[in-house]
Amino acid sequence: MPEDLAAVAHRAREASRLLATATRADKDRVLHAMADALLTAADRVLAANAEDVAAARADGTAEHLLDRLRLDEGRVAAMADGLRRVASLPDPVGEVVRGSRLPNGLELRQLRVPFGIVGVIYEARPNVTTDAAGICLKAGSAVLLRGSASALRSNTAVVGLLRDALTSAGLPADLVALVPGEGRDGAAALMRARGLVDVLVPRGGAGLIRSVVESSTVPVIETGVGNCHVYVDAAADLDTALAIVANAKVQRTSVCNAAESLLVHEAVAEDFVPRVVAMLHEAGVTVHGDERFAAHEGVVPATEEDWGTEYLSLDIAARVVSDLDAAIDHVRHWSTGHSEAIVTESRRAADRFVAEVDAAAVLVNASTRFVDGGELGFGAEIGISTQKLHARGPMGLPEMTTTKYVVSGHGHTRS
Known part of the structure; x- marks a missing residue:
């Protein structure tokens, strides 16, 4: 594994521990700061995206893929609006999924908790950058982003703004980071980062998803193609x-x-x-x-x-x-x-x-x-899962958490 990915993941882990103690107000403040940064610097994002689109067109990219890659003022505004919608939603962290008092007096609670570090591998669509960052942050996790080479300029510009907004809001910039490495090396390293990354979400075409599912040693939440x-x-x-x-x-x-x-x-x-x-x-x-x-x-x-x-x-x-x-x-x-x-x-x-x-x-x-997280009231989505374990359908905030059991007693011992 490239040493630089390990370093990025370790910094993200430290940042995620600070995020775990953040209040909903803290997280919502940074989401609004991110939205403001996108709108204020929209020209910078659009200029970077125009370069990506021009390069992709010169490479003979199909029109439907160019449409996924292309940003305009309306789409940048929608990215910012998605962050604000996520901020308006209840914080899933700490939610009691179920709880009971056992006959022996033990109190049992199952709580929603952050994954820790979420890796996202995706193609084209720079809006995934803000969707993934916003949802993971609100759900209490750091996110490592690996977009396609075709969107590198766009994603670099967007992530730079998001990291600046984090710093200005008093949270670590390393909560959002691009995975280093050129070509497919960075994606391959992320797939092998078991122990550094807690869960991996692929978002793209059938080939990408199949490659991640078959090659990853990191647990994968499988998103699917749509026939x-x-x-x-x-x-x-x-x-x-x-x-x-x-x-x-x-x-x-x-x-x-x-x-x-x-x-x-x-x-x-x-x-x-x-x-x-x-x-x-x-x-x-x-x-x-x-x-x-x-x-x-x-x-x-x-x-x-x-x-x-x-x-x-x-x-x-x-x-x-x-x-x-x-x-x-x-x-x-x-x-x-x-x-x-x-x-x-x-x-x-x-x-x-x-x-x-x-x-x-x-x-x-x-x-x-x-069938879209925004349309169904989830604020935004990190993808649509077609698997049957953990999450299925549009994955919003609750789907991007795991759970832990908290058992409280009064000196209980098992006989």
Whole structure:
């Protein structure tokens, strides 16, 4: 392990011990200071980001990845607003998860406590830098950040501002740090930093997540890719379905909660398929469809690969299914376990879909784009977990803590 990563981790550990004694007011003050610093120095962040975007474009980076990388005044303002929302939320540290008095008189409490040091490995999206820093700080942990090389200038500028804000608010700058090292060496060292880093969160594409899960000796909270489905049921209101499909696919294509697959019950296919194809074509979406969809002009015949693809672009796979069972079977086979939606006016169909679809989030008559920490009232999120241990779905403040048991007695001894 590079000596400089060990040094950074040791400083973060010392800083995290000071943070453990900070009050909610202390933490909220620094979060507001961070937000103020971002807005005050937005020009510096945008200039650094413009260099990153220009370099990425020159390297032939795909447009949907450029969109993830790109910042503008609105996105910087949203980063600052995310920090303020986190500040407005209750402090999870010290929350009593459960407590009881045992028959022998012992008092038992399970409390939320910080992890200590959280490592985050992520691609592009500089907004992850502030989301991760804000959530980890409020949850009482230091954070070591390893962004992609494509966003290095942006992340360096943002982290510099966050560290200055920490110092100005009276907390150690080392609570937030970039992982040193060039290329993949820094990420590899972070994955091997067991004993220095308490938990690791990967956030990015399937390749990054698989690499971290398979290579890390540090415990990993696995976030997932999103092959998200919208199923339009026989009992769907078709105007509602059209609006949900449009929002889920088009509102922002480069994010993991965008819809990538559309399923339509054959009972409404004759009416709905022409309408949805026309709407998607008008929005610039390429439809990769089965035989029923491919009968319409402009639809590309779907291949087997399309059903499992996370496009992150203006593309969608589409299929007509015979019934609810066929829709559930398709989702079970191809879902990545992220977010799945049903559009229906049938309570029975909705209840079956919710019960039988295995995903971190299931939506009824709502766009998959709502599966987001900010939209669900968590302030911000550090990622969306598709695993089943510890945390599942958008990971906000409670998910970025662990617990300890406190057992209080009066000279109790065990017989």
